[in-house]
Amino acid sequence: GDMMSLLLCFFVIIVSMSEIKKDEKFQQVMQSLRKAFGNSGEIHAVMTEPLDPNSLLQKLQEIVIPPKPAHGDADDPGIQGRVFRVTDVREGIHVEIGGRITFDRFSDVLKPEAERLIEQVAAKTVGHNTIIKITGHTTREPLPKDSAWSDQWALSYARADAVKRVLVRNGIRPARIRLVAAGAEAPVLRQAYEEREIALNRRVEIVVTEATIDDYNETSKQENIQER
Numbered sequence: 001g002d003m004m005s006l007l008l009c010f011f012v013i014i015v016s017m018s019e020i021k022k023d024e025k026f027q028q029v030m031q032s033l034r035k036a037f038g039n040s041g042e043i044h045a046v047m048t049e050p051l052d053p054n055s056l057l058q059k060l061q062e063i064v065i066p067p068k069p070a071h072g073d074a075d076d077p078g079i080q081g082r083v084f085r086v087t088d089v090r091e092g093i094h095v096e097i098g099g100r101i102t103f104d105r106f107s108d109v110l111k112p113e114a115e116r117l118i119e120q121v122a123a124k125t126v127g128h129n130t131i132i133k134i135t136g137h138t139t140r141e142p143l144p145k146d147s148a149w150s151d152q153w154a155l156s157y158a159r160a161d162a163v164k165r166v167l168v169r170n171g172i173r174p175a176r177i178r179l180v181a182a183g184a185e186a187p188v189l190r191q192a193y194e195e196r197e198i199a200l201n202r203r204v205e206i207v208v209t210e211a212t213i214d215d216y217n218e219t220s221k222q223e224n225i226q227e228r
Helices: 002-018 023-036 053-064 112-125 152-169 195-199 213-227
Strands: 130-136 177-181 203-212
Touching: 112 152, 112 203, 130 152, 152 177, 152 203, 203 213
Parallel strands: 130 177
Antiparallel strands: 130 203
């Protein structure tokens, strides 16, 4: 555990240095490192080529988590393929659009005004490649015994899926959509007592990110190449 923490600290430091463009700022960072590690001499760093954070992280993973053989003494041959995967897709700025879409208690049925709002969102974002993240939420109120959902997570997913269906029906490509079930773990108001306040937690949020379908496709292509 200590070794992994130390290696990751060095990774963060090295990546941070690779982003520094001004010599003066670079020297300040190096001076701080010298003091932190108790080095009385000088620290020299020569960047001969751009640092590839993904490559460095992969090397650290190989050190900290060495590959295990697929076959052992047990009868079960184990799971074939990769055991550890890191995907770096930077989503950039998140823009919440359309406001929060609220639901009745224990329901995933969209209200008419909510459907009209989602249709407006679709009209504004159709034809683009940016990823749309739809996050469903619930309150902490226990579900009734005859509920169609097993828990709050399932209900929050159903709410997000209801919004997705309206977006797709209005021309948004399914490949752009990512559904997130937050359950009751991300309330707008943690201390909600009045119905108006509680209703804010029975919601779905629609967020447009800076990431595009191509970002995810490019990551998948690179993974396929590495596996061959």
